[in-house]
Amino acid sequence: MIDLPKAMLTRRNVLGAVGVGAAGLAASSLLSGCVGVGGTPAAGGGSAADGVTGAFDWKKASGTTLHLLQTPHVYQQTYEPMLKDFTEKTGITVVADLVPEADYFTKLNTELAGGQGTHDVFMMGAYWVWQYGPPGWLENLDPWLKNESATAPEYDYEDIYEGLRTSMKWDFNTGSKVGTGGTYAIPWGFEINNIAYNKKVFDAKGIKLPTSFDNLIDLAVSLTDRSKNQYGIAFRGSRSWATIHPGFMSQFAREGGVDYQLKDGALTGAMNSDAAVSFTQKWADLAKHAGPTSWTTYDYPQCTGDLGDGVAMMVYDADSATYPKNKPGASKMAGNLGWWAGPPGASGSYATNIWTWALGLNAKSKNKLAAWMFMQWASSKEATTKAVQTGTLADPPRKSVFDGAFKQSLSAFPGYLEAFDQVVSESKILFTPQKKFLETTEDWAVALQDIYGGANAKTRLDQLAASVTKKQAS
Amino acid sequence: MVGGHQPPTVSRARRQFRPYLLSIPATVVLIGILYPFALGVYYTFLNYSATNPAPKFVGLQNYIYVFTDAAFWNSARVTVTFAIAATLLETVLGIGIALLLNRSSLIGKIFEKVLILPLMIAPVIAAVMWKLMFNPQFGVLNYMFGLGSTFDFLNADRALWSVVLVDAWIYTPFVAILVLAGVRSLPKEPFEASAVDGANWFYVFRRLMLPMMWPYILVAVIFRFMDCLKIFDIIYVLTSGGPGDATKSMQVGAYIQSVLNFNYSMGSTYMFLLWIIIYVVANQLVKLLNKAQARAAGSEG
Numbered sequence: 001m002i003d004l005p006k007a008m009l010t011r012r013n014v015l016g017a018v019g020v021g022a023a024g025l026a027a028s029s030l031l032s033g034c035v036g037v038g039g040t041p042a043a044g045g046g047s048a049a050d051g052v053t054g055a056f057d058w059k060k061a062s063g064t065t066l067h068l069l070q071t072p073h074v075y076q077q078t079y080e081p082m083l084k085d086f087t088e089k090t091g092i093t094v095v096a097d098l099v100p101e102a103d104y105f106t107k108l109n110t111e112l113a114g115g116q117g118t119h120d121v122f123m124m125g126a127y128w129v130w131q132y133g134p135p136g137w138l139e140n141l142d143p144w145l146k147n148e149s150a151t152a153p154e155y156d157y158e159d160i161y162e163g164l165r166t167s168m169k170w171d172f173n174t175g176s177k178v179g180t181g182g183t184y185a186i187p188w189g190f191e192i193n194n195i196a197y198n199k200k201v202f203d204a205k206g207i208k209l210p211t212s213f214d215n216l217i218d219l220a221v222s223l224t225d226r227s228k229n230q231y232g233i234a235f236r237g238s239r240s241w242a243t244i245h246p247g248f249m250s251q252f253a254r255e256g257g258v259d260y261q262l263k264d265g266a267l268t269g270a271m272n273s274d275a276a277v278s279f280t281q282k283w284a285d286l287a288k289h290a291g292p293t294s295w296t297t298y299d300y301p302q303c304t305g306d307l308g309d310g311v312a313m314m315v316y317d318a319d320s321a322t323y324p325k326n327k328p329g330a331s332k333m334a335g336n337l338g339w340w341a342g343p344p345g346a347s348g349s350y351a352t353n354i355w356t357w358a359l360g361l362n363a364k365s366k367n368k369l370a371a372w373m374f375m376q377w378a379s380s381k382e383a384t385t386k387a388v389q390t391g392t393l394a395d396p397p398r399k400s401v402f403d404g405a406f407k408q409s410l411s412a413f414p415g416y417l418e419a420f421d422q423v424v425s426e427s428k429i430l431f432t433p434q435k436k437f438l439e440t441t442e443d444w445a446v447a448l449q450d451i452y453g454g455a456n457a458k459t460r461l462d463q464l465a466a467s468v469t470k471k472q473a474s
Numbered sequence: 475m476v477g478g479h480q481p482p483t484v485s486r487a488r489r490q491f492r493p494y495l496l497s498i499p500a501t502v503v504l505i506g507i508l509y510p511f512a513l514g515v516y517y518t519f520l521n522y523s524a525t526n527p528a529p530k531f532v533g534l535q536n537y538i539y540v541f542t543d544a545a546f547w548n549s550a551r552v553t554v555t556f557a558i559a560a561t562l563l564e565t566v567l568g569i570g571i572a573l574l575l576n577r578s579s580l581i582g583k584i585f586e587k588v589l590i591l592p593l594m595i596a597p598v599i600a601a602v603m604w605k606l607m608f609n610p611q612f613g614v615l616n617y618m619f620g621l622g623s624t625f626d627f628l629n630a631d632r633a634l635w636s637v638v639l640v641d642a643w644i645y646t647p648f649v650a651i652l653v654l655a656g657v658r659s660l661p662k663e664p665f666e667a668s669a670v671d672g673a674n675w676f677y678v679f680r681r682l683m684l685p686m687m688w689p690y691i692l693v694a695v696i697f698r699f700m701d702c703l704k705i706f707d708i709i710y711v712l713t714s715g716g717p718g719d720a721t722k723s724m725q726v727g728a729y730i731q732s733v734l735n736f737n738y739s740m741g742s743t744y745m746f747l748l749w750i751i752i753y754v755v756a757n758q759l760v761k762l763l764n765k766a767q768a769r770a771a772g773s774e775g
Contacts, residue, residue: 106733113524113736131736135524229611229623239716293610293626296717311611435525439735450718453630474521474539 047143048368052150058377060150061370062091068374069097069111069119071104074324075189075357076123078391079378085386086377092370112137117364120371124360126167127245129184130433132360134172139361140182144372155376159398160187163428164356170433174472175262178433185358186375187397191318192427193250193352194419195233196304196325198313199338213251213343217282220290223313232290234303234312239449241441242299245431247316247342248283248448249353253430254345255279259444260432260472267434267472269465271444272458280448281457288452296449308333316342318355319416320394326413327392339415341422352423353430356397395420440468517742524736536743546744548719549727553748556634556723557702560641564698565691567642568649573679575650576657586654589647597644601711604640608712630717637721640708645701649694656690657683689770692763699759703752724748 052060070076076098083094097119099107108122112132124132132138144150145157157165164187171181201207201223210216220232235247256275260267270276287295292306300321306312307322308331315322319339324330326337344350359375361368377383381400387393388405396402410417431437447464451457518536522529540546571589575582592600607613608627616625627636660683668678706725709715715722715730722730724744732741 109524109733109736131525135527226622226624239714239718293624294608294628296630297605297628297713306611436735439737442730442734446716446718449630449716453717453720455718 047140049143049147049150049372052147052369054149056149056152058090058152058373061367061373064091064367064370065093065095066121066367066370066374067095067097067119069099069108069122071101071123072098073101073123073357074320074392074394075387078387078393079383081390082383082386085383086374089377090370090373092373094374112362115364117362117366120362120365120367121374122360122362123188124185124358126178126185126354126356126358126429127241127431127437128360129168129170130172130435130437133170133182133184134435137363138184139363139365139368140184141186141361141372141375142182145183150369150372151376152380155380159381159400160379161190161397161399161402163354164190164397167354167356167429168358172435174267174434175265176433178429185360186379187356187358188379189320189357189393190395190397191246191320191355191357192395192420192423193246193317193342193354194319194339194423195247195342196307196315196317196319196322196337196339198307198310198333198336199414200333200336201310201313202338209340210343212346213255213279213282216343217286217290220286220314224290226293229311231292231306231312233286233314233316234292234298234306235287235316236300236303237287237291237295237298237449237452239296239442239445240299241438241445243445243448244441245353245355246300246318249430250351251283251316251342251345252276252279253351253353254343254349256345256347256349258432259430260434260468267432267469269440269468269472271447271468272461272465277458277461280451280461284448284452284457295452307331307337319419323394323413323416324392335412337413339413339419341419350423350426351430352427354427434472436468436471440471443468443471514742515746517739518746520739522739524738529739532739536739540740540743540747545719545722546727549722549724549744550751552634552719552721553703553705553723553725553751556638556641556705556721557699559635560638560645560702560705561695561699563638563642564646564649565695567646568694569653569687569691571646571650572653572657575654589650591647592644593647595644597707598711600644601640601708604636604643605712608636628713628717630720633713633717633721637705637709637712640712641702641705644708645698649698652694652697653687653690656687660686686770689763689766692759692766696756696759696763700752700756703748703755724751 076096080096083096087093104123105128108124111118112135129138151157165183166179168183168185168187169179169181170176170184173180197209202209207219210219216233223232224230236243255278257273257279258270258276261270262268271280292298292302292312300317303312303315303317304321304325307315308325310333322337322339326334328334341350341352359378361371361375365371379397381398384393384396384398384401385405388396388401388409394406396406407417431441434440443464447455447460450460519531519533520529521532521535575586575589595603605628607615610616610621610623610626613627615627616622626632664682664686665678668682673681704725705723706729709721709723709726710729713721715726725748728741728744728748730741731737731744735741
């Protein structure tokens, strides 16, 4: 006779296990519950900067221990050995916690949503001003910048490229451009999107750099030979907002695309215009015929890895991401890479989207003065110059450092500077600032993957535009 | 007899409060689960998100939005398809492996030990391992099967089935071990009698072994099906829900809404609906199990 262990398998017990499903709901609720409904928005009152008076002194917050949240990126790695300089200069001890980039923003989101001041300063990008600013998670830095008691006289914030400074500002109103409102982060480094290519192969084959997007497609396809595990061009394709912002957004804008239009005070999705549909279809086809086979899982490390391994002949991504692959010993193709701006649009446009790594100050921090000291030191001329000279920091945000120390280090990077100079006047954030940037831009990446998978571009982009318009209105 | 000892005297107050004291741990655990659960359900009636920290009551608006959103129905389809396919595959393979291991042999004993290895690996680690193996450029699978660098296990058409494959690799041993334990507890007499009567292997399996094993199989099915409905880790590591929405299960959808998009109310709505589905399905499966137990015990039919 079968005698099941009934004590373990009563209906009540098994249904109890359903509670595990409830635990999932509970977990998501707890996460949001940390803030509590009606969590405190940005304080409208005075800034903590107003409490800093007297003559400026780097030692003003001496004895404080500062907590940083960072991701192991070239900026963090370059600055890590320099932290002792900061401690020596200020008397402030720095404790840096590192989280891998794949999980970095999830960790940061969770911490900030929980209203914690665990980390005083954290790495973030310009788009995060639009996400973290409206709930009041970021300190407005304008009062700190203006306070001569808190900011060193030699700091010279204006030396940081104007496009980078304005990308840190927004007034949180729908339809407002970047550059309005307060400053919510300090630029630390930036990236211009262009094409890095295998110069050794290009030179050997006598290939001339393409002058239009259609030429680029032809070239990439001709360089693809799957039997040799070699393909023409790599760019991001994963299911993430990050797929849209580098090469795709830059070339999209050059070909005449825009993300939104402001109609009757509301943002209306415009990624289904004729120009946008035509370009998106070409981009998806380019990925299919000349991109990596598993394109839909590709982020920048895979793209630059394939370039460094000699598998990808070109990469359309951030110049600072491809730059380290040319450093001696850094990759198989080190010393053989070249750069160019990528093809202009039909109108001659070299519009280029920029990404800015920046430092944000947690509005809940209890060490704001020490945090501000760190932020101005990390973005100072002195520290940035040393980072360029001793580390692998590419594209320093300060014009004086870029024109000085950084340019001097570019002799072994053919085309890097020319590509930069070609696009710098047209480089800016090409996205429309919005509070639902991450969600709607990920939707865009999903649509791009669907088109890559065979969906009709016009139909899918119409659907996307309608969906994001609805989300913006909700 | 060791006599003479009187039971210790317990004061009336202590006797009165003891039941309450003993129930404290259970009450704390219950509150720990029910409070956030109730809070989550409450959020489904608000428009609560990080960018809207002062939410308002919106009634059933979140449910209406979700039910009229094609993405939700796609997530529901992905979740149910995955759960049925993975549970079916794991059950069939698990039964087969259990029957093979039931034969007493040296190889069987070795495999019994080896079989449990995938269960000892955290699903996230297993998914990372499979992601590397699926890689068309350097993955071992494309190399072994001579697929070249153009076959993508994780493209829109194959991604869901690749996730099923990984889930089956991890959890088939669980089903096999459960069923094997059942098979080994079966009484020998009916099988000896059928051998005397000259019944062939398939007849014995179909008419005797399978009906007696059925309650054990159902237990495995219940555990696996409920677990599969909640799939998150393997999918998130392998595809993050893509390409497109091809593998976006309801748990992945809820995570994206709550954690990545800061849309707490919408994430809670996804999770509450998933909880309802799991509750209903589990209820039906347990009813089925009770019937099977009764049938196997000979008290029905």
